[in-house]
Amino acid sequence: MKKITFPITEEQLKDLQAGDRVLASGYLYTARDAAHKRMYELLNEGKQLPIDVSGQTIYYVGAAPAKPGYAVGPCGPTSSYRMDKYTPSLLDLGLKVMIGKGKRSDAVIESMKKNGAVYLAAIGGAAALIAKSIIKSELVCYEDLGTEAIYRYEVKDIPLIVAIDTKGNNVYAR
Amino acid sequence: MAIREIKAETVTACVKKLFMDCNYYIGDDISNAILKAREQETSDLAKDVLTQLIDNNKIAADEQIPICQDTGMAVLFVEYGDKVVISDGSFEDAVEEGVRQAYTEGYLRKSVVSDPVFDRKNTKDNTPAVIHTRIVPGDKIKITAGGKGFGSENMSAIKMLTPSAGVEGVKQFVLDTVAYAGPNPCPPIVVGVGIGGTFEKAAQLAKRATLRSIEVSNSDEKYASLERELLDEINKMNIGPAGLGGKTSALGVNIETYPTHIAGLPVAVNICCHACRHKECEI
Numbered sequence: 297m298k299k300i301t302f303p304i305t306e307e308q309l310k311d312l313q314a315g316d317r318v319l320a321s322g323y324l325y326t327a328r329d330a331a332h333k334r335m336y337e338l339l340n341e342g343k344q345l346p347i348d349v350s351g352q353t354i355y356y357v358g359a360a361p362a363k364p365g366y367a368v369g370p371c372g373p374t375s376s377y378r379m380d381k382y383t384p385s386l387l388d389l390g391l392k393v394m395i396g397k398g399k400r401s402d403a404v405i406e407s408m409k410k411n412g413a414v415y416l417a418a419i420g421g422a423a424a425l426i427a428k429s430i431i432k433s434e435l436v437c438y439e440d441l442g443t444e445a446i447y448r449y450e451v452k453d454i455p456l457i458v459a460i461d462t463k464g465n466n467v468y469a470r
Numbered sequence: 471m472a473i474r475e476i477k478a479e480t481v482t483a484c485v486k487k488l489f490m491d492c493n494y495y496i497g498d499d500i501s502n503a504i505l506k507a508r509e510q511e512t513s514d515l516a517k518d519v520l521t522q523l524i525d526n527n528k529i530a531a532d533e534q535i536p537i538c539q540d541t542g543m544a545v546l547f548v549e550y551g552d553k554v555v556i557s558d559g560s561f562e563d564a565v566e567e568g569v570r571q572a573y574t575e576g577y578l579r580k581s582v583v584s585d586p587v588f589d590r591k592n593t594k595d596n597t598p599a600v601i602h603t604r605i606v607p608g609d610k611i612k613i614t615a616g617g618k619g620f621g622s623e624n625m626s627a628i629k630m631l632t633p634s635a636g637v638e639g640v641k642q643f644v645l646d647t648v649a650y651a652g653p654n655p656c657p658p659i660v661v662g663v664g665i666g667g668t669f670e671k672a673a674q675l676a677k678r679a680t681l682r683s684i685e686v687s688n689s690d691e692k693y694a695s696l697e698r699e700l701l702d703e704i705n706k707m708n709i710g711p712a713g714l715g716g717k718t719s720a721l722g723v724n725i726e727t728y729p730t731h732i733a734g735l736p737v738a739v740n741i742c743c744h745a746c747r748h749k750e751c752e753i
Contacts, residue, residue, distance in 0.1 A: 317515070330590070360539040360579040369577060370530070370539045375621045375654050397621075398654035398713060419519055419712050420621060420656035421745045423539040425526035442592050443539075443579055455522070457515075457714065467714055468653050 314465035324353035350390030372423030429454035478559035485568025516716030542617030544599035551608035622655035653713020656743035676740035684722025
């Protein structure tokens, strides 16, 4: 099992191979459908994003509410393909890691190869377990979107699988 | 049979409990199937994914937190006895109040938007629910409730086959739909198949099929046999747990049928993730 950190280093990025199981620690942003749509529209209008995605990690998730005493509610991955339309623009800005579940489009995979990014899979439906790896959650922006707002998570040993590596090798295509 | 009065709050309390329970406690049928699947898997990765699901479901039950963050859109199938009167309100209002209380007080995610195309504003209490009501003889209300996540709902499909397609056509459509879905609907999945009726009836049957225990077969042996055959074929696809390969792509295939038109053979495939959540109650 490989250990990696977020933000990820260039060395770690190159070392990851499709199929590798990893434990990741560090900081990441959450964003799903509605936040991606807003960011995409900002870019199309030539405006700045509310977060600097360069070198960063985005986890496709909309957590359930946290019970009192919990850092975060259950928070498993959502289906990544719904973000495909918006993804190449973010990769061109330097986004390095995406976490979600399921297939990606050819356009996303090509952009990942061009930009040297990886796509990691979390286990869909293992939301209560995954929440144990989230130490801290803080709201960053788009509060009005509720569960779809952008949060910054501090994570410790979150279990992931390299689904698509920087060369475009893809576990779902096997 | 005398008219029976039921209070709105009784319905509300029942619905609230159904949605909280189904989101915290996975059914024994699913638990048993995942344990059995783990014994049969040969790859470490597939075993590891199933172990994570077993651990996850235990954490959810022990701590009374949702199994999955997508606690679903609330779907209810109701058999409403024709001798029942809600004495102090309306049945549907009482159901919606139960959904509202479950999702707000039970720390469930509110995932419903008011308008599908333009506004897409979160309703903030997960209402409205999708309620299918059938009036039946009697003085009881039977409710089957499920929280339907959309990772798998989005992978569902319907096709208006024609009679000459026959059982081969039905099989092909089910298998094509599951193969196309691949890793997206959180496998190992439960496949609900609705065959017959009209366009909307087939879809409703498919949803109803996902709310039946996977340990219960169709009562008609011909369809029970088709369920087993489809399950075998799906598990040969090597989609596997989490779509990462393996012998367990589906935990169960449930078929529900209805008479249909001389010109038709509608088939609907409603896919449900491994967190196939449903509970029943009778008032």
